Amino acid sequence: MRGMGRPWGSVLVLCAMTSVATANDDLYERLWPEMPNGTRLTLSQQITDQLTELGNTVGHHVNTLSHEVIALGFDGRRRRAKIRLGLADGPDSYLTFRLAGDVHFTHGVARARIRLDVGIAGHVLQLELPDVEMAPASYRGERGVEIRLPLFKREF
Numbered sequence: 001m002r003g004m005g006r007p008w009g010s011v012l013v014l015c016a017m018t019s020v021a022t023a024n025d026d027l028y029e030r031l032w033p034e035m036p037n038g039t040r041l042t043l044s045q046q047i048t049d050q051l052t053e054l055g056n057t058v059g060h061h062v063n064t065l066s067h068e069v070i071a072l073g074f075d076g077r078r079r080r081a082k083i084r085l086g087l088a089d090g091p092d093s094y095l096t097f098r099l100a101g102d103v104h105f106t107h108g109v110a111r112a113r114i115r116l117d118v119g120i121a122g123h124v125l126q127l128e129l130p131d132v133e134m135a136p137a138s139y140r141g142e143r144g145v146e147i148r149l150p151l152f153k154r155e156f
Contacts, residue, residue, distance in 0.1 A: 045077070048076040048077055049076065049077070051076055052074050052075065052076035052077070055072070055074035055076070056072075056073060056074055058072070059071065059072030059073055059074065068086070069085065069086055069087065070084070070085055071083070071084035071086075072084075079104060079105040079106065080102065080103065080104050080105075081102075081103040081105075082100075082101070082102055082103075083099075083100070083101040083102075083103065084098070084099070084100050084101075085097075085098065085099040085100075086098040086099075094120065094121055095119070095120060096117065096118065096119030096120075096124055097117070097118055097119075098116070098117040099114065099115075099116055099117075100114070100115045100116075100117075101113065101114045101115075108135060108136065109133050109134070109135045110133070110134045110135075111131055111132070111133050112131065112132045112133075112134070113131050114129040114131075114132065115127065115128055115129065116129060130149060130150060130153075131150065132147060132148070132149055133147070133148040133149075133150075134146070134147055134148070135148065
């Protein structure tokens with residue numbers, strides 16, 4: 001009988017230590033909660049996404065109000081915009097005019113790649129215009145836009 005009490009006593013001590021350990025874990029979790037993971041968007045990314053959504057909503061309404069003549073699309077994260085102007089896009093139209101521009105904004109400069117489609121009676125001429133750069137400028141206190149049209153382009 002004397003030997004039987006000892007194993008039960010050690011089992012009780014182990015159970016008591018286990019409950020103290022779980023109580024300490026609960027205490028630590030209450031006092032020092034887990035840090036949030038870093039996958040949340042930063043404030044600047046949230047603002048960029050909201051402004052992109054606003055621009056695309058305006059672009060959708062402009063497209064609807066102009067009967068598909070004007071189309072605007074924005075991508076704020078990639079700093080790109082798509083602008084489309086079109087006239088008489090159907091197969092039975094006599095005159096066709098379409099202007100498509102992809103604009104990329106970098107370092108305060110807007111670079112536009114423009115394509116122009118002009119057609120009469122179903123014969124369409126497609127023109128790839130040279131890239132145009134637009135930058136803000138000021139001259140004697142007056143603000144304006146500087147338009148750069150590269151005549152020669154070399155890359156090193």
